[in-house]
Amino acid sequence: MGAITYDMEVSSSIPPSRMFKAFVLEADILIPKILPQAIKSVEILKGDGGAGTIKLITFGEGSEYKSVKQRVDAIDKENFTYSYTVIEGDVLIGLFESISYHLKIVGTPEGGSICKNRSIYTTKGDAQVTEEEIKAGKEKASGMFKAIEAYLLANPDA
Template identity: 85%
Template sequence: MGVITYDMEIPSSIPPAKMFKAFVLDGDTLIPKILPQAIKNVEILEGDGGAGTIKHITFGEGSAYKSVKQRVDAIDKENFTYSYTVIEGDVLMGTFESISYHIKIVASPDGGSICKNRSIYNTKADAQVTEEEIKSGKEKASGMFKALEAYLLANPDA
């Protein structure tokens, strides 16, 4: 098995606590509302939302994938960190054993925040991953984060 790691940072004008609440704590209901073409719904299969929780995500009509199962690995509401692993689904494309994401939202000097995301792709045997596949995933994640930011800016009481 090979391991491929990518880091990405996405700046936002939204303060860390508000962005973490929207993106992580309320994300399962908020993201399908804001981006139904990307994510149709999120269902908790087991757990209470904390570490060990298994979620089933059904993607929207605009997605190339149908669904995915992910496991919450860790969540720290005080330090705005969240880790989860994709454990099943067509997004693994038969190429990956799993994909883990480690998210940390930190304050930026301008009063906003920076979403720091580390993605760890665990490939099967000697499977190869193209730069384009990784770039596509990064663009989708960034687009989701920016759509959430736009929603929060347009709905300051949300």
């Protein structure tokens, strides 16, 4: 078993508190509304949204995957950090034991924010992963962040 770590940063003109609220705290409601082709629904199977919560995410019609279960590992609303792990689902494509994400949204001098994301892919056995497979996942995450940013810009009261 090995671990592959990737870091990614996406900038936004939205302040950190508002971006964290939309991208993390209200994501289960907002993302199916904004990107129904990507995420059809999010259901809490266990927990209250905090650490230890298990969620079932059902992907939309446009997705190559059906569903995934993820566990919330940590959430810090004051410091805008959020960690979760994909523990089950076809998104693991038989290659991964799990995929962990560690997200931190920090402010910029201009009043916007930068979303810093570290992804840790834990492979099964000696499975090999291509750069293209990882890149595809990073592009989807970046696209979701940008879609939420566009929604917030278009809806200043949201």
